[in-house]
Amino acid sequence: MKLGSLEVWPPVVLAPMAGITNAPFRTLCREQGGGLFVCEMITTRALVERNAKTLKMIRFDPAEQPRSIQLYGVDPVTVGRAVRMIAEEDLADHVDLNFGCPVPKVTRRGGGSALPYKRNLLRAILREAVRNAGTLPVTMKMRKGIDDDHLTYLDAGRIAVEEGVSAVALHGRTAVQHYGGTADWEAIARLKEAVTEIPVLGNGDIWSAADALRMMDETGCDGVVVGRGCLGRPWLFRDLAAACEGSPERARPLLGEVAATMDRHATLLTECFGSEPHAVADFRKHVGWYLKGFTVGADLRRRLATSADLASLREGLAELDPAQPWPDGVDAPRGKTHPRDRVHLPAGWLDDPYDLAVPGAEAELDTSGG
Numbered sequence: 001m002k003l004g005s006l007e008v009w010p011p012v013v014l015a016p017m018a019g020i021t022n023a024p025f026r027t028l029c030r031e032q033g034g035g036l037f038v039c040e041m042i043t044t045r046a047l048v049e050r051n052a053k054t055l056k057m058i059r060f061d062p063a064e065q066p067r068s069i070q071l072y073g074v075d076p077v078t079v080g081r082a083v084r085m086i087a088e089e090d091l092a093d094h095v096d097l098n099f100g101c102p103v104p105k106v107t108r109r110g111g112g113s114a115l116p117y118k119r120n121l122l123r124a125i126l127r128e129a130v131r132n133a134g135t136l137p138v139t140m141k142m143r144k145g146i147d148d149d150h151l152t153y154l155d156a157g158r159i160a161v162e163e164g165v166s167a168v169a170l171h172g173r174t175a176v177q178h179y180g181g182t183a184d185w186e187a188i189a190r191l192k193e194a195v196t197e198i199p200v201l202g203n204g205d206i207w208s209a210a211d212a213l214r215m216m217d218e219t220g221c222d223g224v225v226v227g228r229g230c231l232g233r234p235w236l237f238r239d240l241a242a243a244c245e246g247s248p249e250r251a252r253p254l255l256g257e258v259a260a261t262m263d264r265h266a267t268l269l270t271e272c273f274g275s276e277p278h279a280v281a282d283f284r285k286h287v288g289w290y291l292k293g294f295t296v297g298a299d300l301r302r303r304l305a306t307s308a309d310l311a312s313l314r315e316g317l318a319e320l321d322p323a324q325p326w327p328d329g330v331d332a333p334r335g336k337t338h339p340r341d342r343v344h345l346p347a348g349w350l351d352d353p354y355d356l357a358v359p360g361a362e363a364e365l366d367t368s369g370g
């Protein structure tokens with residue numbers, strides 16, 4: 001798969017996930033197999049203002065190649081400045097733009113998945129991003145639209161091509177669906193038909209390597225973007241690489257290996273955050289994902305998920321049965337799975353798909369995901 005000048009093999013992308021795909025998690029995934037591993041979403045305003053926390057979030061392991069940053073922004077000028085900063089200061093090798101965030105406080109201001117409805121604003125953002133990127137490939141990630149009556153992905157795909165974007169990724173859900181129901185792979189096939197000049201990446205509900213192959217087969221997409229399927233399961237990238245090479249081998253780690261990965265994950269987080277309490281607290285959300293399907297008593301699960309420091313986490317991990325085999329049936333949904341009943345939009349947002357008003361700066365505050 002070629003994203004501009006960047007060759008990616010296997011054609012597999014770790015989906016950006018706020019609060020998850022930081023450098024430690026990307027390291028665990030990268031060690032399993034190749035592909036492109038996108039960092040957590042970075043807001044453009046915070047980046048150009050050189051917010052200290054934001055600058056920390058875009059630190060890459062020296063071995064990480066290519067370095068991929070996802071940006072979230074609503075203002076063409078600020079997005080352009082952020083991309084220029086990345087290019088001029090050699091902060092990354094690839095920039096992805098997030099137009100999929102369904103969080104109410106973002107869409108209510110016209111940001112995230114609400115934005116592609118404003119075709120001209122989308123075009124202006126993409127244009128500024130590409131113009132300022134130099135040789136860096138710029139890609140975009142989006143949802144199908146706001147809801148079934150306001151689908152935007154085909155228009156957005158064409159606009160992306162016209163503005164020189166290097167690839168488009170489609171999460172086959174609308175904003176109102178949030179994470180509920182199943183992803184519509186048909187839409188990915190429609191986008192692939194409409195966008196022939198650049199790679200089309202499919203996203204949504206890949207829980208196993210077999211799902212990835214099936215998505216490529218059914219939709220004709222050029223590559224896949226995998227999010228929740230690898231939560232607590234970085235070795236899914238080993239499976240994805242094997243599957244793309246035509247190998248039937250699949251990782252089935254014993255609980256002992258899973259425990260060792262959990263220990264490593266928490267240790268890497270501690271190094272990255274420079275604070276053990278912060279890292280161990282952040283790691284808590286991963287515990288249930290790692291142990292999904294394994295037989296582990298409720299008390300031990302609870303202790304692992306409430307550990308206050310690495311020592312108590314390790315004590316708990318040592319109690320796990322290292323020989324317990326990989327459970328069957330864990331290729332199932334994990335992470336967020338809920339729908340919403342409505343999308344919050346600014347007043348009158350749907351009246352004119354072509355107006356160019358830029359959402360206020362508040363659309364960039366406290367954003368957290370896709």
Ligand SMILES: Cc1cc2nc3c(=O)[nH]c(=O)nc-3n(C[C@H](O)[C@H](O)[C@H](O)COP(=O)(O)O)c2cc1C
Nearest residue numbers: 015016017018041098171204205226227228369370
């Ligand atoms: C916890 C979490 C955080 C997310 N954060 C982002 C984000 O920062 N940027 C983005 O484009 N998508 C984000 N997403 C959406 C995923 O990238 C992906 O599009 C979505 O989960 C569907 O893919 P999946 O079915 O493989 O999980 C997030 C998803 C989750 C579950």
